[in-house]
Amino acid sequence: MSAETGLIIHPDGCPRCWWAGLDPVYVAYHDTEWGVPERDGRALYEKLILDGFQAGLSWITILKRRDGFRRAFDGFDPEAIARYTEDDVARLMNDAGIIRNRAKIVGTIAGARAFLRIEDRGPGFSRFLWDFVEGRPLQGGARSRVEIATETEVSRRISKALKAEGFAFVGPTIVHAFMQAVGLVNDHLVGCHRHPACAALGQDGPDRSR
Template identity: 45%
Template sequence: MMKTRCAWVNKDQLYIDYHDNEWGKPTKDDKTLFEFLVLESFQAGLSWYTILKKREAFREAFDNFDVKKVADYNEDKINKLLENEGIIRHRGKIVAAINNAKLFIAIQKEFGSFSNFIWNYVNNEPIENNWDSIKDVPATSIISDQIAKDLKKRGFKFFGSTTIYAYMQAIGMVNDHTNDCFCK
């Protein structure tokens, strides 16, 4: 019997695995939180599927998302990344990833971990939504608006409310699996 999944999942096994094993599953690991922070910022204006297909190349290009290494990237590294055909070669997004890595570290120092900071917005408990259709799922929320405003004030780039809401879905802060999905 076929499993019913959220309507946005295509038939590609990569997408199916992501949906079934990661999307909407709470993660509080700072390394994973940083990975999704970088990936979501690169996704702005593109499809998530495009980013997912390039995820392994991103991992390799960005030193397996080691936040301290990324924070120390210099102009030579930026130029190497701009030549890397496996990733999205957008100078603004690459520079933003380096900037955001530095700010991620500052938040870790301030709050003990990035996880403590981000999960505090939902009192450390995922928001469980009950959507009948993918059409019901919002692109933003009051909380994503608040987080985006806070991150912007801290100097983060490429993190508007829509990107933050997608980030919240990816790290399981919000569970937007539709009611008919087996992951619900």
């Protein structure tokens, strides 16, 4: 790894952001998901919840349990999760395939109900989030890891709005990590091979569909 840039040159010759490391699971996530603009509301809900579960942990810990989370939480179907009862909370607290944190489980249920309220009043959860960046991914220009922020004015505004809607574990730092992951901001380092690819994906312009 270059200490100056935070890039790792992999055996395939591609420079990647330092955090991807050499773990094949992490590298695949970096190369195919992180920073790609996501406009599906349900997928955005899933990622926001998983980022909340990450609080205090590493993302790789969550990533390697993602299938377990999807199984335990009915494929992150907000309508199903919104109907969860204390029996479901107890079931989830006994599920070794997820992070068994009661506050985060309860927060997931509250988030599902908040998601449905936003969907019901229109134009939907995806639009709710993408309007904060006027429908286009913000383009980061960091050339080293020290230039990448942990939170921004935009992540603080989204955090405040999400909390007002009833979401939990959505502080500005968590929200900024979420924004990076779902392509609301392209924070791949400029020298990373994924930076131009994600920048190109952001040229489609505002999406005003539900």
